[in-house]
Amino acid sequence: MEKIKGKNTVNCEICLHNSKTRPMFKHEGKNICIECLNALKFPRNFEEMKNEVMDYLDELRIRNNKYNCILGFSGGKDSVVALYLLVKELRIRPLCVTVDNGYLAEEALTNCKNVAKYFGVDWLVINKDFTKFFKETISKGESPCRVCSDMNMHELWQFARQTNIDTIVTGHELPFGTTAIRGMKKGINMLRLLVAYKLTEEDRYNILKEIPWEKPDLGGYTTNCLVLAPALVEFKKKHGFSFEYDRVSAMIRYGLMTREEAEEALKCPEVSDEIYEELKKRGLDFKNLKE
Numbered sequence: 001m002e003k004i005k006g007k008n009t010v011n012c013e014i015c016l017h018n019s020k021t022r023p024m025f026k027h028e029g030k031n032i033c034i035e036c037l038n039a040l041k042f043p044r045n046f047e048e049m050k051n052e053v054m055d056y057l058d059e060l061r062i063r064n065n066k067y068n069c070i071l072g073f074s075g076g077k078d079s080v081v082a083l084y085l086l087v088k089e090l091r092i093r094p095l096c097v098t099v100d101n102g103y104l105a106e107e108a109l110t111n112c113k114n115v116a117k118y119f120g121v122d123w124l125v126i127n128k129d130f131t132k133f134f135k136e137t138i139s140k141g142e143s144p145c146r147v148c149s150d151m152n153m154h155e156l157w158q159f160a161r162q163t164n165i166d167t168i169v170t171g172h173e174l175p176f177g178t179t180a181i182r183g184m185k186k187g188i189n190m191l192r193l194l195v196a197y198k199l200t201e202e203d204r205y206n207i208l209k210e211i212p213w214e215k216p217d218l219g220g221y222t223t224n225c226l227v228l229a230p231a232l233v234e235f236k237k238k239h240g241f242s243f244e245y246d247r248v249s250a251m252i253r254y255g256l257m258t259r260e261e262a263e264e265a266l267k268c269p270e271v272s273d274e275i276y277e278e279l280k281k282r283g284l285d286f287k288n289l290k291e
């Protein structure tokens with residue numbers, strides 16, 4: 001294995017990275033990036049992660065409480081698929097909890113309502129206002145996603161503490177390194193259910209066909225968030241690439257997305273005037289940033 005040097009841009013033959021975004025290596029005749037090389041050298045054992053998740057859920061299921069877990073339920077496609085798996089395949093009783101940060105699309109809340117009703121599960125909404133945070137990050141061309149996700153998890157964690165439910169299931173699809181379960185503070189665990197299933201985009205949309213869930217058009221690939229598309233636009237203007245690059249590259253690396261799907265996901269979205277109007281109504285005015 002040798003490091004590739006030189007002026008010409010070399011593309012990773014597995015994911016979307018190239019010699020500008022990551023160090024590149026020659027490995028068994030192929031050009032691959034450092035992250036793909038590490039994934040090959042230290043492969044994630046999805047079978048083992050699945051067993052770990054199933055053992056954990058076996059213990060939850062036999063407990064005699066009303067709710068086995070909280071499900072972080074955003075109305076987006078992944079959390080809806082997670083609910084389907086919990087109820088239909090795993091016989092787990094979740095309490096669905098939506099953290100509405102003020103920028104969930106109306107359609108996403110309608111999806112939450114319809115889907116929760118369809119599965120006969122309880123659903124509640126925690127209302128928060130992330131306006132200030134979004135205004136600051138997006139206007140500077142930063143990605144709000146990671147911190148927003150952490151703030152959401154914090155709300156769910158607090159709720160878990162208050163209700164004495166010790167497990168928060170989410171629809172995240174990538175493992176924490178080599179595990180799907182991570183301990184949070186005060187004995188509460190976060191479980192990324194989809195890691196155990198290795199579902200492709202196509203698998204997920206096939207599950208969704210059975211459910212009263214409708215895909216909203218919010219610009220780009222998001223199925224619940226109003227700020228993602230404008231945030232991608234501002235970030236692209238400043239940095240020239242998508243802030244989803246790393247996550248999407250990891251999806252290819254683990255076989256969860258095809259290259260074509262990934263390239264599609266990384267295209268800078270068209271944001272309609274309706275979305276900018278809706279954001280303005282809710283307190284975020286990006287019209288002046290649009291040009």
Ligand SMILES: [Zn+2]
Nearest residue numbers: 012015033036
């Ligand atoms: Zn790569």
